[in-house]
Amino acid sequence: MRTAVPEFPEARLRELADRYAAAIAAKRRRVWLGAAVLIAVAIAAGWMGEVSLGNFVENFWRFPAYFVSIAPKFSFATAWSDLADWLWGLPRWARLLGDTLLIAYMGTLSGALCGFALCFLASANLVKSGTTVFVTRRVLEFFRTVPEIVFALIFVLAFGLGPLPGVLAIAIHTAGALGKQFAEVVENIDSKPVEGVAASGGSWVQVVRFGALPQVLSNFVSYALLRFEINVRGAAVMGFVGAGGIGQDLIEAVRKFYFTDVSAILLLIVLTVMLIDFLTERLRHRLLGLEGSTR
Amino acid sequence: MSSFSFENRAGIAQRYPDVFRTDWWQRGRIAILVGGTVGLFLFGIVQLDIPFNRLSLGMVRLGEFVQLMLPPNPGSWAEVLKYLHALGETVSIAFLGTLGGALLALPVSLLAARNVVANRIIRLLTRRGLDTIRGVDTLIWALIWVGVVGLGPFAGILAVICSDFGTFGKLFSEAIEVAEKNPAEGVRSSGGNHLHSVRFGLLPQVFPVLLSQVLYYFESNTRSATIIGIVGAGGIGLQLAEQIRVLEWQKVSFLILLILVTVSSIDWISGKLRFAIIGKRTVA
Numbered sequence: 001m002r003t004a005v006p007e008f009p010e011a012r013l014r015e016l017a018d019r020y021a022a023a024i025a026a027k028r029r030r031v032w033l034g035a036a037v038l039i040a041v042a043i044a045a046g047w048m049g050e051v052s053l054g055n056f057v058e059n060f061w062r063f064p065a066y067f068v069s070i071a072p073k074f075s076f077a078t079a080w081s082d083l084a085d086w087l088w089g090l091p092r093w094a095r096l097l098g099d100t101l102l103i104a105y106m107g108t109l110s111g112a113l114c115g116f117a118l119c120f121l122a123s124a125n126l127v128k129s130g131t132t133v134f135v136t137r138r139v140l141e142f143f144r145t146v147p148e149i150v151f152a153l154i155f156v157l158a159f160g161l162g163p164l165p166g167v168l169a170i171a172i173h174t175a176g177a178l179g180k181q182f183a184e185v186v187e188n189i190d191s192k193p194v195e196g197v198a199a200s201g202g203s204w205v206q207v208v209r210f211g212a213l214p215q216v217l218s219n220f221v222s223y224a225l226l227r228f229e230i231n232v233r234g235a236a237v238m239g240f241v242g243a244g245g246i247g248q249d250l251i252e253a254v255r256k257f258y259f260t261d262v263s264a265i266l267l268l269i270v271l272t273v274m275l276i277d278f279l280t281e282r283l284r285h286r287l288l289g290l291e292g293s294t295r
Numbered sequence: 296m297s298s299f300s301f302e303n304r305a306g307i308a309q310r311y312p313d314v315f316r317t318d319w320w321q322r323g324r325i326a327i328l329v330g331g332t333v334g335l336f337l338f339g340i341v342q343l344d345i346p347f348n349r350l351s352l353g354m355v356r357l358g359e360f361v362q363l364m365l366p367p368n369p370g371s372w373a374e375v376l377k378y379l380h381a382l383g384e385t386v387s388i389a390f391l392g393t394l395g396g397a398l399l400a401l402p403v404s405l406l407a408a409r410n411v412v413a414n415r416i417i418r419l420l421t422r423r424g425l426d427t428i429r430g431v432d433t434l435i436w437a438l439i440w441v442g443v444v445g446l447g448p449f450a451g452i453l454a455v456i457c458s459d460f461g462t463f464g465k466l467f468s469e470a471i472e473v474a475e476k477n478p479a480e481g482v483r484s485s486g487g488n489h490l491h492s493v494r495f496g497l498l499p500q501v502f503p504v505l506l507s508q509v510l511y512y513f514e515s516n517t518r519s520a521t522i523i524g525i526v527g528a529g530g531i532g533l534q535l536a537e538q539i540r541v542l543e544w545q546k547v548s549f550l551i552l553l554i555l556v557t558v559s560s561i562d563w564i565s566g567k568l569r570f571a572i573i574g575k576r577t578v579a
Contacts, residue, residue, distance in 0.1 A: 042394060049387035049448040049529070056453075062443040102339040109336055145558045146551055147522040149434075150532075153539045154547075158360060159353035163343040237434045240525065244343070251526075254438050270430035277426070 070263040086260055093246065093265060097272055100245035103166045104235040108228040110167070111174025115140075116220065118175065119182030120208050125191060137183075143176025148234055152243040163244030170231050170238070181223045182216070189215045218287050225280040225287075232276050236269050364548035374546070378534060382553055384448040385530035386561070388523070389516040392455020397509045399460045404467030410479070411471065411493055421464070429461030433519050437528040448529025455516055455523075462512065470504045471497065503572050510565040510572075517561050521554050 008016070072086035087093075120126050122136040148169045155165030194211035202210065239247025246265060253261040308315040339345075369375045405411045407421040437454035444450050479496030487495065524532025531550060538546040 038394075042391060045387035045390045048383045049391055049452050050384075051391065051449055051452060052444075055444055055449065059444050063439075066439060066442060099343060102343055106336055106339045106343070109332065141559065142555065145518065145555050147518055147532075149522045149525060150535060150539075150551070153525075153536060154360065155353070155357070157539070157542075158356040159349050160346075162346070164345050164349065164353075167343070167345070233430075233432050237432045240434060250435070251438070254442075266431065266435070270427055273430040274426055277430075 067263075070259040070266075072260045072263060087264055089249075089261065089264070093249065093268055096239075096246040096249060097268055099163060100235045100238075100247075101232060101272070101276070103163050103238060103245050104170065104228060104231040106167045107170025107235070108174055108224060108231050111171040112178050112220075112224045112227070114171065114175035115178035115182055118179045119186055120212070122179060122183040123186040125187055125189075126194070126204075126208065126212060137180075140176045140179040140183075143172050144180065145176070146173075148173040149237070149241060152238055153241050156242050161242045161244075166235060166238035166243035166245060169243060170234055173234075174227055174231060178223060178227055182220055185216045185219045185223070186212060222284045222287050225284050229273075229277055229280050232273055236273070360544055363544035366545070367549040367552050368545035369549045370543075370546060378531065378550060378553060381524070381529075381531040381534050382557060384451075385520045385524075385532070386517065386557065388448050388451040388455055388528075388530055389513060389520040389561075391452045392459055392520065393509060393513045393516050395452070395456040396459025396512075397463050397505075399456065400463035400467055401505070403460075404464045404471060405493065407464060407468035408471040410474070410476070411497070422468075425461045425464040425468075427461075428457060429465065431458065431461075433458040434523060434526055437523040437526050441527050446527045446529075451520060451523045451528035451530055454528055455520060458519075459512060459516065463509070466508050467501075467505055470501050470508070474500045506572050507569045510569045514558070514562050514565045517558050521558075 072082065074082050118136055118140060121132055122140060124130075124133050127133050151169035151172055152165050155168050159165045159168070189212055193215065194207055197207045197211040235245050235247075236250075237247045239245045239249065240251050242248065246269060250262070250265045250269070252258075253265060369378060403421060403425070407418055407425065409418065412418055433454055436457040437451055440450040440453040440457070444453065474497055478500060479492040482492040482496040483489075520530055520532075521535070522532040524530040524534070525536045527533065531554060535547065535550045535554075538550060
């Protein structure tokens, strides 16, 4: 079958080609301009941040050297006793790691409950009063913008050393972060069930319970699990400021140059974090899969 | 229609037994779940030895601290200048850390993406490596780098680069894996080699996504850069930790206020930029 390929006259073709070239050139210019701005800002930031390539080149060998020095001494003949030497503090560290996980868990749970209570007040589609929404949002923003370590520093002074300030600091930060994410989920729900419950005479609490909650619960749990993952990392360094968990031992080992202890504790932390990541990811996939199947 | 009025509930229940039957299996599962959650929490209270008697006293003291914080007051103009300089350091740490981490992570994330590198072993090694790097917190990286290049913001930049390298590597490779196959196949079928298909078929698709992730992390890194000063890696965290230790509460609240303003303005800027980038993509 023959088809006629329509061909433009020469002048029209040239015009189109020119326009294409101009568009490409404009895009190139934009990219170059963006790159120039980026480089300028990077140089300014480098000056501000005291970046010194000389220092970097001169001292970089210390970075791999540090890892070499914290590496445990192993010889093939005495592998078992070497391993026992390296992990000499395992019972203590395992207990501290358990504490770290518990701090993260308790912080996440109480923070998630707070965020859960606050998120409905921060969603514009459930609350009529603009002031309530605004105030709740600002409070949540404050909770999540102040880093948890700063809360922990202040709480350690108020409540004394130990896991309690760590739990509270993580809880507050989690309430802020989850409150915002929860509110975003709530604002994206289908409004029909909500209207249905309201139309058949439900109170505000009933509207939330039967209209909004069933739509958002699995997403909430998924976000909370993700936050738990993040909080495990956070709880691992809470001990840096005296707020419980394994961080205390880690910073002591680093500061006092107990090299092999550093590597042992770091390894334990990394393994724990990976395990938690793996487990929560499995759980989340199951949860979201379940949600998909019921739809 | 009268049979659907609420007076006739018994009749409705009789006609639709499945809907009205109590699902004990489901209830039992929920009870176990809630019980386990609460039980673990109670176990935590016992195990961590949470001192409830200190809770009320601590709350009172916290209230005193808040009273002492108000109004925020930096003390003198010289202090303000010092704090602004520290804030500049913090923003620089976040900016260069994010940029460096992203630049380093881009090639590595290609190695970790299933649709770029077919070799399973390379992919697995890259992924586990990235996971290990990600498992170490920014503060710990900062501790290590302070030992390498000395105290100061440069150590902070390197620390943020390290932890972001792990995060971006994972995020980027996931973004690359969900990209459309068709453009890459198109490039290949018109005679391009594998590298061509990555460069012209894959990267243009994922680039806006990656950029928006980078912008998002710039904001979250600003938060973490405010604290790495606690271990001596520069920025405003150093000042903050110092003022908390010497109980200068008015300065503490001033610094917190400064952090709040900075983070929300960066949040605003990066939000605008992100919208511009993603918006452009949906138009094209």
